[in-house]
Amino acid sequence: MFKKCLNEKRQLILSFGMVFSFYCPFAYSQIVSTFDTGTEGWLIVQMEHGFHFPITEAMEPHWSANEGLIDGGIYTCDYYKITLFSAPTMFLGNQTEAFGSDLHFDIWISYTSDEEWPAVILEGAAKNLYYNMPPTMVGNWTHRSISLVGAGWRKSWRGGFATDTDMMEVLANLQGLYINAEWSDTGDLTYLDNVVFPGIPHFCGDQDHPYPEVDLSFDCRVDLFDIAEFSSQWSRIDCSSDNDDCDGADFNLNGIIDLEDLSMIASEWLMCTDVICP
Ligand SMILES: [Ca+2]
Numbered sequence: 001m002f003k004k005c006l007n008e009k010r011q012l013i014l015s016f017g018m019v020f021s022f023y024c025p026f027a028y029s030q031i032v033s034t035f036d037t038g039t040e041g042w043l044i045v046q047m048e049h050g051f052h053f054p055i056t057e058a059m060e061p062h063w064s065a066n067e068g069l070i071d072g073g074i075y076t077c078d079y080y081k082i083t084l085f086s087a088p089t090m091f092l093g094n095q096t097e098a099f100g101s102d103l104h105f106d107i108w109i110s111y112t113s114d115e116e117w118p119a120v121i122l123e124g125a126a127k128n129l130y131y132n133m134p135p136t137m138v139g140n141w142t143h144r145s146i147s148l149v150g151a152g153w154r155k156s157w158r159g160g161f162a163t164d165t166d167m168m169e170v171l172a173n174l175q176g177l178y179i180n181a182e183w184s185d186t187g188d189l190t191y192l193d194n195v196v197f198p199g200i201p202h203f204c205g206d207q208d209h210p211y212p213e214v215d216l217s218f219d220c221r222v223d224l225f226d227i228a229e230f231s232s233q234w235s236r237i238d239c240s241s242d243n244d245d246c247d248g249a250d251f252n253l254n255g256i257i258d259l260e261d262l263s264m265i266a267s268e269w270l271m272c273t274d275v276i277c278p
């Protein structure tokens with residue numbers, strides 16, 4: 001048995017068996033996180049007791065170069081009421097192409113209360129879907145494969161079963177993909193590796209999520225960060241291609257930064273074109 005989260009790392013390293021996973025040949029586009037060199041944008045988030053939304057906290061997971069199933073992996077202790085791994089925006093947005101395919105991942109848990117809990121939660125624009133499973137064996141990497149169809153999914157932790165239509169609806173505007181890191185009533189220490197999602201990678205700046213015209217910070221949002229960058233260029237009269245049109249702040253390309261450019265920010269104020277927008 002493992003007693004505490006971080007105190008037991010030595011024991012964990014010794015216990016890591018190499019249980020390799022097998023995936024089907026890749027016939028469609030997919031999004032993959034193998035964590036070989038870092039956390040790849042994943043977060044640890046908090047859900048309320050009972051696996052209720054909203055998500056109320058977030059932080060970066062721990063990363064280890066050699067404690068994944070293969071090379072690097074991410075892990076978390078039991079930091080929150082309910083602690084979950086949260087996928088980056090690349091996994092989100094319109095993922096209807098993923099319908100009918102399988103989500104894969106490898107997970108390693110340290111503690112269990114031997115109860116069935118949500119293994120994966122999908123957050124949609126108007127509804128959420130939960131896939132309950134018993135815990136994996138403590139101290140063993142276990143491969144999980146979960147079908148992205150209605151069957152087997154529920155509309156809340158203990159709620160009614162979902163239909164294919166529910167799954168299509170959620171995948172059409174996927175707002176969150178969460179893999180549960182809580183498998184014990186007491187402390188947890190959970191590792192994750194090799195997440196394979198059969199969808200299309202989405203990110204700010206791609207064809208479906210272009211930068212707003214006045215997005216100087218290139219985050220697909222027009223907000224105070226852009227105002228800050230714009231202010232640093234204010235009243236310049238030397239904008240040209242030599243200085244990238246005053247680092248992009250000369251929106252109307254007339255060589256000067258003035259109220260006309262500011263009014264263009266105003267016209268796009270709070271615009272969001274990101275994969276997830278508030
Ligand atoms: Ca890895």
Ligand SMILES: [Ca+2]
Binds near residue numbers: 183185186188
């Ligand atoms: Ca716990």
Ligand SMILES: [Ca+2]
Binds near residue numbers: 216217221222
């Ligand atoms: Ca911006």
Ligand SMILES: [Ca+2]
Binds near residue numbers: 261
């Ligand atoms: Ca101008």
